[in-house]
Amino acid sequence: MRFLKRFFDGIQRDFRLFVFLLLLIEVYRGLFMWSMSGYMSEDTPSSEMAMAMFTGLRLSLKTAGAVTLVSFVFATLAGLGAKCRLGIGVFASLIFSILFQARFPYYQEFHSTFGFEVVQGLNDDISAILSTLVEEYGLIWRFLLALLLTLMCIMILSRILLFKTFPLPEFEEKAKTKTTALVCGLVVLISAFGVFVRFGGSFNYAGGVNWENAGVTSDNFLNECILDDVQALYRANAMEKRMRAGEIAGVEAENILIYAKKIAGHDKVEADNLLPYLERTAAGAKIEKPKHIFIILGETWMQWPMIGKYEKLHVADGIKSLIAEEKCYYSRNFMPNGDFTSVAITGMVTGLSDVNIRVNYQPRTYEEVYPTSMAAPFKELGYKVDFWYGGVPSWDSISKMSLAQGFDNFYGYPDYHAPKQNAWGTTDKNLFNAIEEHLPDEPPTVHLIMTTTNHPPYNLDLKAEGFDITKVISELQQLPNIEDYKTLATELGHYWYMDKVATQFIRNVSERYPDSLFVITGDHAVRCDPGTRPTLFEHQSVPFVLYGNGIKRDILPLDVVGGHTSIVPTLIELIAPKGFIYHSIAPSLTQSNGTAFNRDVFLTSNIASKIDGDTVELLPHIASKELNQVNLTAEKEMAQSVITSMRTLSWWLLTKGISLESSEESAN
Secondary structure (H helix, E strand, O other): OHHHHHHHHHHHHHHHHHHHHHHHHHHHHHHHHHHOHHHOOOOOOHHHHHHHHHHHHHHHHHHHHHHHHHHHHHHHHOOOHHHHHHHHHHHHHHHHHHHHHHHHHHHHHHOOOOOHHHHHHHOOOHHHHHHHHHHHHOHHHHHHHHHHHHHHHHHHHHHHHHOOOOOOOOOOOOOHHHHHHHHHHHHHHHHHHHHHHHOOOOOOOOOOOOOOOOOOOOOHHHHHHHOOHHHHHHHHHHHHHHHHHOOOOOOOHHHHHHHHHHHOOOOOOOOOEOHHHHEEEOOOOOOOOOOEEEEEEEOOOOOHHHOHHHHHHOOOHHHHHHHOOOOEEEEOOEEOOOOOHHHHHHHHHHOOOOOOOOHHHOHHHHOOOOOOOOHHHHHHOOOEEEEEEOOOOOHHHHHHHHHHOOOOEEEOOOOOOOOOOEOOEOOHHHHHHHHHHHHHHOOOEEEEEEOOOOOOOOOOOHHHHOOOHHHHHHHHOOOOOOOOHHHHHHHHHHHHHHHHHHHHHHHHHHHHOOOOEEEEEEOOOOOOOOOOOOOHHHHHOOOEEEEEOOOOOOOOOOOOOEEHHHHHHHHHHHHOOOOOEEEOOOOOHHHOOOOEEOOOEEEOOOEEEEOOOOOEEEOHHHOOOOOOHHHHHHHHHHHHHHHHHHHHHHHHHHHOOOEOOOHHHHHO
8 A cells, every 4th residue: 555655646746747848848849939930931820830839749748758757667666756756857858958959050050850960960070060069059058058947947847746746545444446446547547648648649640640740730840840859859860760771762672673774765675783774875075075174062052142132142253253154054953962961972972862871881882883983984084083172081981982982082181281270171272272282293183072161160260351241241131031140141251262262273273274174063052041931942952063175055955954963974975985885873964854853852944842742843043934733743753753763773772782683572
């Protein structure tokens, strides 16, 4: 009877802990939604906000329930008592408060609650990340604020847990039936409550709420608010597990032969490996073979500052001056391989589309060179292939991966003795100067160049570089949906710097080596948006610029659609002799398949759209064009077919290699 009394008291106090944690999460959700409301669509009805709060409350039953279960097991069942329960509540409050503070800068960067970027960060340079968090995102003051919030939680929770509980009903000593009924009732009630909490406000999976079906509103911001921080981290971990388990969206391994025959038009080929299906034959050189080829992946070189509505900012004048010349081609219909720098690099180096597998940590990457890799065809054409990076070679195993995939050299800033600018590396100017100094002693070389300056922490002395931040702030104030003009102006100042020094490098090298060929694009666009409500195009697209001897404005179709994995095939088609054989999943831009994509978004010649969703928008440069529903549906179906075929072949090469012997097994 003594244990039963203690148990009855304990479950009441556990329930108070549960309610407190649930309300704390809901308060944090509401505060975040209110303070970040600028990211919400202007026409979002209040009913959807209420729906987000209520659905979030249901989902957070799981989070509060998981913590309460720990208290139930140790404080109530094991009898560790009040101090244990309070300690569990305090620790949970601290974690929730820290995550609440971290959520603000994270959402501003990535427009999502914690996701893939967290997993990516675990494989990144931790010291550099911490330095960035301190310098750019207020780690110290946010942590202190989280501690203050935790102290408030301790004051409230300690009092709640001390309130007197209802006593256990007293029964006569011989009333065993009533005591048994009470115990059975408590067991049933606790079990039912556990099931209700486990399924997010329901007694079965179909009626419950989980991270996969929680997006019940029409607004992306509200859908992310529904996920509390713990559930968002759970989502990231679940998606990471699926990646490791091969559960990749958009891959149809059972149809590998269909896609293999389709990808390069070899429908008559019958082979037991992928090589014959990936084989492409160059049509013949369109320009004189250059001595040097430079492929510049600009850090966060998003395209939106280049389009008309933002021209008064004058932060992209360098690249636009190149585009204005006759020996330049520019396409606005271009997409990065993914949302991360490493995904862009691995796409360029290997020629594989992003399928949510980190190529730079895949064992096969270090065992064999992928047939689609960048280095092999260029070496066959007589070039060395070098990688130049403004950071450290060890970052994210990029140096190791590139060298394993056939690159001749990898140069990070310690290799060319440049001074360190911030946690991520040296300035772009130092990077480009080192390349220029290296050129006189080089044979014909293809240079893949990854810049670093346009990246947090944004600590460049912009005034010393000649950037008028006051003028840019003034122009930004004329634009809608911008919450922090100074921060955005600072970010654009670093973009302006990258644009300036990259353009100067191109002009310097063009003058000294007039037969050089240049490609300019961005590793990704996400991180810097023109306000809180960017379009898909603004949030995702990067430029594609070809510049150099022999290049003309019409050398490729107007605004041809492409992505990172199209760049190498395009260069080969421009310079290789007729009949030259190479292997590629993506076609050259001379034969574009009309679709570019990354993990979430695809782009065609007319539209940008969510891959898994109904969000569709006309591209800004053809916004006056009308598309009927029939044409729109056909365009989406065509894009989906292209995406699935390229992803399936990329996934197969990453996980199984070139052999097709296991295709029947996969189909089963």
